[in-house]
Amino acid sequence: MxxxxxxxxxxxxxxxxxxxxxxxxxxxxxxxxxxxxxxxxxxxTALNITEVLGQYPEYGTFNDLLTKTKLAEQIKNRQTITVLTLDNDSISSIANRSIDQLKKILMNHIILDYFDTLKIQKLGKKSAILTTLYQTTGMAMEQQGFLNITRIGPGDVVFGSGVKGAPLVSKLLGSVTAQPFNLSVLHVSTPIVAPGFGDPVLAPPPPPASKPAPAPKKAGATAPSEVEEGDYDGEAPESAPSPAPADAPLADAPTKGKSPPSPEDADEEEAEAPAPSASSRVVDSSIAVVAVMCLVVSLVAF
Structure with a gap:
């Protein structure tokens, strides 16, 4: 075995x-x-914010500053992040500040939670306080490490520092990209500078309201008050000629713009005059007979 x-x-x-x-x-x-x-x-699942923003040249300056301040590396160590990004024109107002100020300001644009536009619209309250990356440094005083998000109307959302009395200066313009529920990148209008982080950046004033165009005038004859001095020469304006009297003969009405009648026309008018009536011819014959009889009587008497 x-x-x-x-x-x-x-x-x-x-x-x-x-x-x-x-x-x-x-x-x-x-x-x-x-x-x-x-x-x-x-x-x-590492959040490579540099690679994500690299697909959008309009946020190139913001992306470069994240690398320059080494915040891109800190974002990689996070599992859930919302970044409030600024386009090249908007961030130019703070791009020349010191590295220390830039780092503090940009840390307040990194929210330690996931918020896309849909989640923001579903906020139960009109306002909420959000924790940012600056709060993790342990150097935040009062509410410097928090953001205030407020819905002021349907689809109208603004951000500001969580410090009491700080203005809501940055408006939500839209979503850049979203990777639920790890990374959301939102486009905002103005840098959010908390009190103590340097000179604040205020929101630009709204454009002035345009004046309404004047109503067009109705077409018609010019009013007498609108006739300028020197334009009146004693005749009624051509746009409103004076009517002839009702009882005046039509032929006597002056015709503007026509020449006076020629002599030949006058002769033709005389030739066309009507002949004497029959009664006037009888009267003339009676006078002639009386004259002849008077002449005969005078001859006999002589």
Whole structure:
């Protein structure tokens, strides 16, 4: 009968011990496999804000300042972050400040929670206080490490320092990108400078309201009050000629712009005059007969 144990010089390997070794080797392999996947998972979820913002040239200055102040490295160590980014024109107002001031200001643009536009609109309250990366430094005084977010209307959201009395200067303009529920990048209008971090940056004033255009005048004859001096020459304006009297003969009405009648026209008018009536011809004949009879009587008497 074959012995169930295996002989190794100086060591006896039983079947039970061999099974235990196999189990132990399997456990060790599982540990290495789990550790490998954890390492891969941690690497894949690292928040590389520099790489994310590198896809948007309009935020290039903000991205460079995150690298310059070494805040990009701190963001990588976070699992959940919301970054309030500024475009190149907006951040130019603080780009020339000292590294210490820039770091403090930009840390207040990094919220230690996930907020996208949808979550902001679902805030139960109109205002909320958010914790920023500056609060983790232990140097924040009063509420310097917090932000105030306020909804002032549907789709209208503003940010400001959490310090009491600080103005809400930065308006939410939209979402740049979102990786739920790890990274959200929101576009804001104005740098948020907490009291004690340097000169504040105020929100630009709203553009002046344009004056309404005057109502067009109705087309029509010019009013007498609008006629300038020197334009009136004793005649009614051509735009409003004076009517002729109702009882005046139509031929007597002056016709503006026509020349006077020529002599030939006058002769034609005389030739066209109407002949005497029959009654006037009888009267003339009676006078002639009386004259002849008077002449005859005078001759007989003589």
């Amino acid at each position: 074959r012995n169930s144990s295996s002989r190794i010089p100086g060591f006896v390997l039983t079947s039970a011990f061999r099974t235990e070794l196999i189990v132990m080797a399997t456990d060790v392999s599982l540990i290495f496999i789990v550790a490998f996947f954890l390492a891969v998972s941690t690497t894949s």
